[in-house]
Amino acid sequence: xxxxxxxxxxxxxxxxxxxxxxxxxxxxxxxxxxxxxxxxxxxxxxxxxxxxxxxxxxxxxxxxxxxxxxxxxxxxxxxxxxxxxxxxxxxxxxxxxxxxxxxxxxxxxxxxxxxxxxxxxxxxxxx
Amino acid sequence: xxxxxxxxxxxxxxxxxxxxxxxxxxxxxxxxxxxxxxxxxxxxxxxxxxxxxxxxxxxxxxxxxxxxxxxxxxxxxxxxxxxxxxxxxxxxxxxxxxxxxxxxxxxxxxxxxxxxxxxxxxxxxxxxxxxxxxxxxxxxxxxxxxxxxxxxxxxxxxxxxx
Numbered sequence: 167x168x169x170x171x172x173x174x175x176x177x178x179x180x181x182x183x184x185x186x187x188x189x190x191x192x193x194x195x196x197x198x199x200x201x202x203x204x205x206x207x208x209x210x211x212x213x214x215x216x217x218x219x220x221x222x223x224x225x226x227x228x229x230x231x232x233x234x235x236x237x238x239x240x241x242x243x244x245x246x247x248x249x250x251x252x253x254x255x256x257x258x259x260x261x262x263x264x265x266x267x268x269x270x271x272x273x274x275x276x277x278x279x280x281x282x283x284x285x286x287x288x289x290x291x292x293x
Numbered sequence: 294x295x296x297x298x299x300x301x302x303x304x305x306x307x308x309x310x311x312x313x314x315x316x317x318x319x320x321x322x323x324x325x326x327x328x329x330x331x332x333x334x335x336x337x338x339x340x341x342x343x344x345x346x347x348x349x350x351x352x353x354x355x356x357x358x359x360x361x362x363x364x365x366x367x368x369x370x371x372x373x374x375x376x377x378x379x380x381x382x383x384x385x386x387x388x389x390x391x392x393x394x395x396x397x398x399x400x401x402x403x404x405x406x407x408x409x410x411x412x413x414x415x416x417x418x419x420x421x422x423x424x425x426x427x428x429x430x431x432x433x434x435x436x437x438x439x440x441x442x443x444x445x446x447x448x449x450x451x452x453x454x455x
Contacts, residue, residue: 174409175384175385175387175388175391175410176380176381176384177365177368177369177381177384177385177388178388180369180372180373180374181319181368181369181370181372183372184371184372220391220407220408220409221409222409248395249391249392249394249395249396249407250395250398250407251395251396251398251399252398252399252403252405254403254404270315270318270319270391270392270395271314271315271317271318271319271392272318273318
């Protein structure tokens with residue numbers, strides 16, 4: 167399985183990528199939404215995108231809307247991983263087309279559980 | 294109606310609790326923040342995020358540069374590169390402010406907008422009455438988190454209509 171980790175924080179990209187690789191994912195990283203769209207346009211279309219909200223150039227919500235506007239990317243699961251914890255923001259992200267919402271700070275177990283709920287864990291790490 | 298001051302909206306215990314949760318999840322489960330003041334660092338560095346809304350100000354994290362480097366290593370943990378460089382330290386410190394700031398913002402009146410993290414010399418605080426500050430020790434080193442009203446009106450500057 168493939169995952170694209172989108173976050174303007176290099177540290178957070180490393181942490182999320184490392185965690186997903188531990189779950190068996192092949193990962194790529196992008197520092198903002200536009201960079202992530204470029205990866206998708208390249209043809210590297212993952213099963214999962216983890217998306218920060220506040221980023222320069224193109225934020226997470228704009229990215230979600232752009233992905234959902236393209237039928238070719240309908241199968242991509244979009245998970246917001248963000249410190250934006252206001253209820254209204256969560257509703258906005260889900261309304262725009264995100265499947266799930268993980269609040270920072272999060273643990274590897276919390277991410278594991280969300281992915282398990284979505285059926286997005288390789289068989290050998292699903293428990 | 295006048296703008297609220299932050300001390301009417303949250304208290305030190307709440308800010309400390311948010312910081313403890315962020316530390317446990319990001320820095321390490323065994324990492325403890327002790328609610329005691331220490332000697333101010335001689336070489337302070339700050340990271341902060343601005344909040345613009347009915348209450349406008351910044352959530353500022355300040356510590357010494359050595360502490361900031363240790364924080365970056367701890368945050369990256371097993372995912373750390375062989376050499377943790379200055380950019381890693383700036384990035385990690387900014388992300389900690391972002392996570393603490395995002396959770397503080399959730400307790401402030403909506404609608405509010407969270408800015409991108411910045412790192413450098415701390416922004417000037419507003420009035421003491423509009424500041425909620427917690428002094429902590431991490432690994433024996435001082436670290437301060439301050440939720441402080443901004444002396445400037447950021448609303449127009451950031452183009453946010455409230």
